[in-house]
Amino acid sequence: MATAEQIKSLIRSHFSDDAERFFTMALQVAAHEAGQGHGALAHEIRDIVDKARKKKGPVVLKFPVDIKGLVLSEEPELSKATLVMPAFLEQRIERIIHEFRQLHKLKNYGLTHRRKVLLIGPPGTGKTMTARILAHELRLPLHTIQVDRLVTKFMGETGAKLRQIFDLIQQESGVYLFDEFDAIGGERSLDNDVGEMRRVLNAFLQFIELDTSDNMIIAATNSPKLLDRALFRRFDDVLYYTLPEPEERKRLMQNVLGMFLPRKFVWKDVLEDSKGLSHSEIDQACRDAVKEIILKDQQTVSDSLLRQMLQERQSAHTKRKG
Numbered sequence: 223m224a225t226a227e228q229i230k231s232l233i234r235s236h237f238s239d240d241a242e243r244f245f246t247m248a249l250q251v252a253a254h255e256a257g258q259g260h261g262a263l264a265h266e267i268r269d270i271v272d273k274a275r276k277k278k279g280p281v282v283l284k285f286p287v288d289i290k291g292l293v294l295s296e297e298p299e300l301s302k303a304t305l306v307m308p309a310f311l312e313q314r315i316e317r318i319i320h321e322f323r324q325l326h327k328l329k330n331y332g333l334t335h336r337r338k339v340l341l342i343g344p345p346g347t348g349k350t351m352t353a354r355i356l357a358h359e360l361r362l363p364l365h366t367i368q369v370d371r372l373v374t375k376f377m378g379e380t381g382a383k384l385r386q387i388f389d390l391i392q393q394e395s396g397v398y399l400f401d402e403f404d405a406i407g408g409e410r411s412l413d414n415d416v417g418e419m420r421r422v423l424n425a426f427l428q429f430i431e432l433d434t435s436d437n438m439i440i441a442a443t444n445s446p447k448l449l450d451r452a453l454f455r456r457f458d459d460v461l462y463y464t465l466p467e468p469e470e471r472k473r474l475m476q477n478v479l480g481m482f483l484p485r486k487f488v489w490k491d492v493l494e495d496s497k498g499l500s501h502s503e504i505d506q507a508c509r510d511a512v513k514e515i516i517l518k519d520q521q522t523v524s525d526s527l528l529r530q531m532l533q534e535r536q537s538a539h540t541k542r543k544g
């Protein structure tokens with residue numbers, strides 16, 4: 223057994239938040255055990271340390287200082303199975319994944335894989351989620367560009383930042399998401415200077431056209447105002463997201479409620495009450511219902527409780543619109 227001192231040091235190094243020190247201590251314990259003839263235990267400890275060390279830390283990119291705060295990087299752990307959408311849209315996403323995975327095969331024939339994708343649809347229907355899933359499925363980091371921060375009052379500055387981002391896209395592999403793309407050109411544009419935003423949009427279109435990397439570039443927006451033909455032409459794929467139909471709403475609720483869904487559950491009114499809500503709102507209503515029963519020490523969510531939560535979301539929805 224490890225000595226009392228070793229155990230104390232191990233605990234101290236754990237709380238010192240110094241991972242390397244902790245690993246060193248653990249390896250010392252392993253060495254001590256080996257010395258005592260406990261080879262199997264020593265081996266097990268070393269194995270645990272090796273595995274923990276191999277675990278990847280946060281993604282760190284060599285960003286130029288100017289754009290550091292504009293790009294968020296992550297390695298999402300989100301599988302396709304969580305996404306609820308109509309079959310035709312699922313197939314389009316499958317095709318993007320499929321082509322990307324075999325890009326070299328396509329290259330041999332002078333063809334390029336689908337990699338510039340525009341996602342359009344109402345809030346909370348899975349656009350950002352899709353980008354995260356694509357990154358996960360392709361085992362690539364996701365770099366999200368905060369478009370609203372990118373756009374400054376000064377066109378020259380915005381253009382320079384865009385250039386740096388596209389330089390980065392040339393160098394670093396990943397999925398690049400221009401989220402809330404409507405900050406360029408939509409109503410939210412700074413000073414409502416439409417002419418200026420148009421120029422930013424044009425600069426973006428030029429950059430995306432000139433981009434020859436293998437990386438995936440996704441733009442997501444809920445403003446159909448942006449949709450002019452110049453934009454369409456630059457993307458290999460344009461996917462339209464919509465509010466969920468009854469069948470999708472049911473699938474989504476089944477997914478989120480999981481083991482909290484009772485055997486006896488009347489869907490008809492639940493489906494009626496969820497009409498017009500986004501995936502995100504339905505997801506939240508389900509979570510609200512689950513929280514409620516957990517706090518009441520109940521086992522399952524009744525249809526009447528879920529209806530109540532959905533109606534709450536509906537009224538928030540109406541108020542926001544009104």
Ligand SMILES: Nc1ncnc2c1ncn2[C@@H]1O[C@H](COP(=O)(O)OP(=O)(O)OP(=O)(O)O)[C@@H](O)[C@H]1O
Nearest residue numbers: 304305306344345346347348349350351501502505
């Ligand atoms: N199609 C979907 N299937 C399953 N869950 C979904 C779907 N769409 C949204 N959700 C749930 O809602 C959350 C928010 O969705 P997401 O951020 O992808 O919406 P969005 O389309 O990007 O909205 P916005 O236009 O406001 O950015 C997701 O994290 C997920 O929990």
Ligand SMILES: [Mg+2]
Nearest residue numbers: 349350401442
């Ligand atoms: Mg989004």
